[in-house]
Amino acid sequence: MPQLEVDGATLTYDDEGPRDGDGVPLVFVHGWTANRHRWDHQVAHFAERRRVVRLDLRGHGESSGSGVRTIDELAKDVVALLDHLKIERFVIIGHSMGGMTAQTIALAHPERIERMVLVDSIGKMAYSRGRALLMAASTLAPFKLFVAANIRRAFAPGYPREEVRAAIRASAETPREVVMTLYGAMRAFDVLDRVGEIAAPTLIVHGYHDIQLPVAQMLRMAKAYPDAVVRILDAGHELPVEKPAELTLALDRFLADRG
Numbered sequence: 001m002p003q004l005e006v007d008g009a010t011l012t013y014d015d016e017g018p019r020d021g022d023g024v025p026l027v028f029v030h031g032w033t034a035n036r037h038r039w040d041h042q043v044a045h046f047a048e049r050r051r052v053v054r055l056d057l058r059g060h061g062e063s064s065g066s067g068v069r070t071i072d073e074l075a076k077d078v079v080a081l082l083d084h085l086k087i088e089r090f091v092i093i094g095h096s097m098g099g100m101t102a103q104t105i106a107l108a109h110p111e112r113i114e115r116m117v118l119v120d121s122i123g124k125m126a127y128s129r130g131r132a133l134l135m136a137a138s139t140l141a142p143f144k145l146f147v148a149a150n151i152r153r154a155f156a157p158g159y160p161r162e163e164v165r166a167a168i169r170a171s172a173e174t175p176r177e178v179v180m181t182l183y184g185a186m187r188a189f190d191v192l193d194r195v196g197e198i199a200a201p202t203l204i205v206h207g208y209h210d211i212q213l214p215v216a217q218m219l220r221m222a223k224a225y226p227d228a229v230v231r232i233l234d235a236g237h238e239l240p241v242e243k244p245a246e247l248t249l250a251l252d253r254f255l256a257d258r259g
Helices: 036-046 071-084 097-108 129-138 143-152 161-172 176-188 215-222 244-256
Strands: 003-006 009-016 026-029 052-055 090-095 113-119 202-207 228-233
Touching: 003 071, 009 036, 009 071, 026 036, 026 071, 026 097, 036 052, 036 090, 036 244, 052 071, 071 097, 071 176, 090 097, 097 113, 097 176, 113 244, 143 161, 143 176, 202 215, 202 244, 215 228, 228 244
Parallel strands: 026 052, 026 090, 090 113, 113 202, 202 228
Antiparallel strands: 003 009, 009 052
């Protein structure tokens, strides 16, 4: 598997599909404590006819590195990889924290974004005072308990328990420093007042049962976008694994729409 050294981290990535395929490359960015394989269904589908790039963010999956404190730093890693691959213009697709990263890239490099897709993501985390205190208190829990609680509630009610347990085990393999600092980075993330600057056509896909980043918060962001389409699917926060085929279909239709 190819790797790239970027600012003290070794980023592992996949670069698949035809270089002269249908449209500009697709760039997939995973979320908090996940890895590039969150996108297996989508990559298998799209790499048949167009170039597809995905990576493990620093400290996640098979990428090394830590010390990242902000979403902006994650965005710089992604841009460094795309510069290395000589990809100038692309479609950026991000899940959760990856969607925050995608918005950061779109704001910093608008000329490079042909389209954007945000999956279970928002422009700002906003909670009541009580919920904010609860979230802050949860960081004091033992690490594995903290991870388990957050990952368990990411899935819609009724999702197979063994698959949830597998997701918890995989997430707990992410280094504690990376997990906790990026948890703080997501809570501090705020581009809500700037998303109106993103002119690229945008698809926002969200799980109806998402309690990590609730639909109401997503809609608060969506109404500020000048050119956005919203799709709500019957799932929780983990759309790429809960409803992979439905998500792929939504992406396919959006990318095929030349309007």
